[in-house]
Every structure is written in structure tokens, then in C-alpha cells.
Amino acid sequence: MNVHAWFDIAAATAAAAMTVGCYFWRLKDAAARIDQAGFGYAIALVAGAVLGGYAAGTTNLRLAGEPGVARSIVGALAGAIVAIELFKRARGITGSTGIIFVPAFCTSVAIGRWGCFYSGLTDHTHGAPTAFPWGHDFGDHVPRHPVQLYESAAMAAFLVVALVMLARRDAFFLRNGFYLMVLWYAAQRFCWEFLKPYAPVLGPLNLFHLVCLGLMGYAVWMLAEGRAARERQD
């Protein structure tokens, strides 16, 4: 096992601890919706995340002409969302069920990306060459954007905001926190993707740009739908 795997374990452990903490602190009622949704919810979530994660990661690797299997957190997020939305539609479940996963997701990205950073060039997550003073040498004597750390910092910042909102019991955030997190994650990732040397598939956009665009569209759509539904209720 390499340094990446150790950081993955640390990220998973911290995410689990954050889930426990937030559950007892503010999200007990939100978590109860998972129990009500049934076993199929868990199956859809895990299957969607795994299929999406490996499919997006491996496809991006193959587009660059590299052999092997890879995983991608943005692919896992998109896969899980597709699977859960299909499951919810089939079961007639309405409203967001994802708020309980927000602290865990932010924590796992904020910590896990350091594993990508320390793994160096072999991880294929490094940035493009840069002349900026904080450019990092990943082993080939070329200063590159430490995009992993940009992403880690962005999600750590969102985690702080999320915890403040939870502390305030902000009703808008409790209803839409998951969609806001998806919007933020996809938007910041969309920006960092321009700093990565991945193969373009549509103009200057790579595969992850397209996934991020889809996620941003989904988040905006769900936020608008939620608002419209509330207005109809009022």
C-alpha cells in the first residue's frame, strides 16, 4: 500500500468520525430519512458511486492513452446522484436526502487530496506547469500547480461554512445543503480542471469539465425545483 492508501484510510476514518459527530449534533432527523428510504437506497448509493467513480476515472486515463484502472471522486459523486435520483423517482421519494453526507464528503476530499498530492506524478492528479512561486516539484523538476491542495482548501472552506450553517440551524441550508455542496464542488473543480494536463474531449474541456457542468446543472435545477415547490405550498 502506498501513501495514497494511508491518506484514503485517514480520510475515511475522519469522514466517519465527522458523520458521527454531526449526527448527534444536528442531523439525527435528516439521517432518519435514510432508514425510511430502505435498503435499496444504500444499494443504489454504493453501486452508483462505485460504477461512476471507476468509469469516469478509467475513461479519463484511457483518453490520455494510459493503461490501467483509475477512480475519480467527481465520477463517484455523479454516479451516486444519478443512482439515488432514479431510486427516489421509482419509490416516489421527494426532497433532499443528502444533507447527512455533506460533512463526510467535504472531510474526505479535504484530507484525501493530500494523499494525491504526496503520491506525485504517478497519481495523475497533478497540475500543469506554472511560474507561480508556490509551484510544486512533483519529482520531474518542473514546478506545477498543486491543484490537489487547491481542491482540499476549497472543500475545507465549504466544510467550515456548512458547520456554521448547521450550528445556526439554518433552514435553507438544512433543506438544500447537499445541492449547495454539489454546486460548490463542481464549480471549483471545473476551474481547477483548466490547470490539469488531461486530454480534451470537447474544445478545451476534458471529461471532468463535462461531468462538472452536468453536476452544476443538476444542483441549480434542484435548488430551483425546491424553491418552486415551496412557493406552490405557500
Next chain:
Amino acid sequence: MKALLILLAVVTLLAALFLGGCAVSGIHAYVTMPANAVMYRELYRDIALMSSFGLAGAVAILIANGFVLPGLFRNSTPRRRLVARVLGACDVVLAGAALAWLVWADRGWAAWPWTWLAKAGAVALALKGVLIWRLVGRSATAATDTRAG
């Protein structure tokens, strides 16, 4: 509390599936090692060996959580609940054995803080097992109460 166990099982399953993939690619790299990489053979072999342990751990986690999860839901069947309770009991036995081994290891080669972190993990595992046993045992009653309410 049962919802928390469901969440933790889902998070653990996801971690095991992605870590398992990492381990498989480590083993795959050794098996498909190019002929001109002879000078790296030992490095590849060590990575494959460590990956094998990682893969074994991931499979154990997948089995334990994958079979516990169905029994935790409100609408689970008696058979699923029984499997979950048996695996909850296995967690406690495994945690007890791990604690005993760690205490023994403390006298020899083990160094702080790793064994203490491992001990904390074993205590958490035992706690999880006890919670599964207690909460899953209550499932049938809870479901009846809900319907009556």
C-alpha cells in the same frame, strides 16, 4: 441510532470498495510487470504483497458490512436481522481477540501510538457490535410500534 449505523456501514463500504480497487491495481501491476522492469521486481513484489493484505482487509470489511446493512433497515426481514446480529457478535469477538493481541504486542515490539490507535479501533468495533446486537434486536418491535402509531 440505527440510522447512524446505516450511514457508517455505507461510508465503510464505499471506502473498502475504493481501497480494494487500489489494492487490485497494485497486484495487477506486479502480475503484468513488463519484462524490462526486472530491476524493480522486488519493489513491485513488496507493493503487491502489501496490496494483498489491503485487499484481504477490504474483502473482510465488505463481507461484514455488506451482510449487516440489510438487517439494519426498518423493513428488514427476520433472517436479515439474524445475520446482522450474528455479525455484530463476531465484531465483539474479533475486537476482544485484537485487544488481547495488542496488549501482548505492547510487551514486545509494538510502539506507541500505533497500538493505542489500534486499541481505540478495536473498542469502536466492539461498541459497533454491541449496538448492532441491541438495535437490530429491537427492529421488529420498532416496526410494530410505528405501524400502531
